[in-house]
Amino acid sequence: MSRDGAVAVRGGGVRQVGRVAVGGVLLRWVVLAVAVGCWEVAARAHDSVYFPPPGRIADHAYELWFSGPVRQVFLTDAAVDNIGPSLGRMAAGFVIAAVAGIALGVAVGRSRRTYALCNPVLQFARAVPPPALVPVFVVVLDFGTQMQVASIAFSALWPVLINTAEGARNTDPLRLDVAAVLRLNAVERLRFLLLPSALPRIFAGLRLSLSLSLILMVFSELLPGTANGIGFTLTDAQSRSDLLTVWAALVLLGALGYLLNTGLLAVEKRLIGKGRPI
Amino acid sequence: MKRRQELGLGLLGVLLAFGVCEAVSRAGIVRRSYLPPASEVLSRALELAGDSVFLDGIGATLRAWVLGLGLACAIAVPLGLLLGSVPLVDAAVRAIVEFLRPLPSVALIPLVSLLLGSGTETKVALITYACVWPILFNTIYGLGETDPLAKDTLRAFGFGRLAVLLRVELPGTAPFIAAGIRISAAVALILAVATEILAGFGEGLGIFIAQASLSTDGTRDVLAGVVWAGALGLVINGVLVWGERRLFPWTPEQRERAAAYRGRGV
Numbered sequence: 001m002s003r004d005g006a007v008a009v010r011g012g013g014v015r016q017v018g019r020v021a022v023g024g025v026l027l028r029w030v031v032l033a034v035a036v037g038c039w040e041v042a043a044r045a046h047d048s049v050y051f052p053p054p055g056r057i058a059d060h061a062y063e064l065w066f067s068g069p070v071r072q073v074f075l076t077d078a079a080v081d082n083i084g085p086s087l088g089r090m091a092a093g094f095v096i097a098a099v100a101g102i103a104l105g106v107a108v109g110r111s112r113r114t115y116a117l118c119n120p121v122l123q124f125a126r127a128v129p130p131p132a133l134v135p136v137f138v139v140v141l142d143f144g145t146q147m148q149v150a151s152i153a154f155s156a157l158w159p160v161l162i163n164t165a166e167g168a169r170n171t172d173p174l175r176l177d178v179a180a181v182l183r184l185n186a187v188e189r190l191r192f193l194l195l196p197s198a199l200p201r202i203f204a205g206l207r208l209s210l211s212l213s214l215i216l217m218v219f220s221e222l223l224p225g226t227a228n229g230i231g232f233t234l235t236d237a238q239s240r241s242d243l244l245t246v247w248a249a250l251v252l253l254g255a256l257g258y259l260l261n262t263g264l265l266a267v268e269k270r271l272i273g274k275g276r277p278i
Numbered sequence: 279m280k281r282r283q284e285l286g287l288g289l290l291g292v293l294l295a296f297g298v299c300e301a302v303s304r305a306g307i308v309r310r311s312y313l314p315p316a317s318e319v320l321s322r323a324l325e326l327a328g329d330s331v332f333l334d335g336i337g338a339t340l341r342a343w344v345l346g347l348g349l350a351c352a353i354a355v356p357l358g359l360l361l362g363s364v365p366l367v368d369a370a371v372r373a374i375v376e377f378l379r380p381l382p383s384v385a386l387i388p389l390v391s392l393l394l395g396s397g398t399e400t401k402v403a404l405i406t407y408a409c410v411w412p413i414l415f416n417t418i419y420g421l422g423e424t425d426p427l428a429k430d431t432l433r434a435f436g437f438g439r440l441a442v443l444l445r446v447e448l449p450g451t452a453p454f455i456a457a458g459i460r461i462s463a464a465v466a467l468i469l470a471v472a473t474e475i476l477a478g479f480g481e482g483l484g485i486f487i488a489q490a491s492l493s494t495d496g497t498r499d500v501l502a503g504v505v506w507a508g509a510l511g512l513v514i515n516g517v518l519v520w521g522e523r524r525l526f527p528w529t530p531e532q533r534e535r536a537a538a539y540r541g542r543g544v
Contacts, residue, residue, distance in 0.1 A: 027369045032373040032377070050392070118291050120288040129470075131484070133504055134475070136497060139311075139491055218385045219472055230385075238389075247389070253382055254377060254380055261380055
């Protein structure tokens with residue numbers, strides 16, 4: 001993209017840059033539409049049970065979740081009962097992980113000694129594939145929201161923690177000296193120095209944690225013994241060989257993942273500003 | 279701080295964490311069936327190293343891991359080179375990629391196990407799907423970072439598009455591809471274990487964990503399995519990082535580290 005932009009600028013002005021960008025966007029959507037169209041045609045021609053045409057998936061998703069009464073903002077009971085709890089658990093787990101991760105990360109990263117002390121343990125915790133720990137949470141907390149939130153929070157904690165610690169550790173020593181000269185107290189140092197300099201790293205960690213939360217949200221709901229959630233919808237439909245619902249849930253999860261990631265990127269852009277690539 | 283001091287502190291940290299887990303369990307703060315003493319978990323993990331059934335399970339998990347990761351490389355690297363070097367194709371495919379990528383791969387487990395059953399194929403297919411993205415994006419990103427001067431020089435000497443790709447762009451992108459593979463290696467382990475836990479039968483590390491969690495007082499076995507999973511993850515990551523350093527000592531991270539050492543006067 002940037003290469004196209006540069007060429008266009010040399011070629012003569014803003015108008016051309018705009019045209020190139022519009023062309024690119026148009027091309028993307030056209031290709032996507034053509035791909036979906038091909039799938040639709042092929043699926044209708046083959047009439048395969050496993051790959052239903054996208055049109056029917058969209059219809060089914062609409063019927064299933066978005067054809068409700070106005071007072072529920074068009075959400076059906078199925079949507080309220082399954083999407084709501086899923087999102088709530090994910091949000092709770094992610095927020096706990098983010099707050100705890102940033103706080104602990106700053107604490108660990110502030111001194112080289114604490115960092116060296118904690119690093120091996122943190123590296124091990126990060127190396128454990130998160131789903132492996134979910135059975136432990138099931139034993140300790142039993143099935144239900146508590147277990148799910150705990151496994152999401154525990155898995156999403158490590159990327160934020162480790163990245164924040166790295167970020168805080170790599171604060172410019174010159175700035176630390178300036179802070180000492182200006183006699184900033186601990187809170188001011190945190191507010192004006194450590195957090196801003198760790199912010200790009202923190203967001204890199206948060207992005208990893210967000211996708212881990214989504215993964216763990218789905219995984220913890222896929223386990224037998226859960227009663228609601230998008231993951232439950234998936235396994236339930238799987239056990240009934242209801243492929244349309246399986247596909248609809250997949251599309252929903254993809255859209256959710258896209259929206260969450262875009263949202264976090266927007267927040268990141270506001271807080272860090274442009275021109276600081278990580 | 280010297281390297282030896284750092285290692286010493288790290289070791290101390292590990293011992294402290296171990297001690298806290300041990301003490302919490304022994305003192306009865308947490309029920310023993312919830313958190314068995316760390317020493318018991320560790321000795322069970324060591325005991326498993328001599329258990330041939332368990333080792334076969336680890337072998338099955340690693341086999342799926344290797345196959346899936348290998349397939350992902352075989353798909354993602356050429357595709358990334360194509361997307362990264364032909365802007366038109368990139369613009370055309372980007373939208374499809376942007377819609378596929380945010381889908382949490384774990385959510386595909388029910389669909390893929392309906393399609394392929396619950397054997398190695400399912401695991402490999404899911405691992406491949408999940409691992410393609412980091413490698414693909416790193417390849418595209420790396421291509422964008424190759425030295426334009428070197429490319430122009432080669433073109434000036436009359437080398438064709440393919441020659442430039444093979445002589446400058448591919449070697450320049452290799453460190454980025456390697457970093458992508460390292461990320462994917464961790465993702466692959468997550469997918470392998472997750473699929474196994476949900477399948478619940480067959481053989482594999484995840485299946486050992488899932489079955490142990492069903493038996494009464496199985497937490498010790500579950501945690502021993504988790505220790506193995508963590509150790510596997512660490513070893514895999516360590517080997518890949520080591521390989522990257524040996525193969526690409528000039529990558530930015532390396533340069534940064536070298537600069538940091540110089541700055542500290544080591």
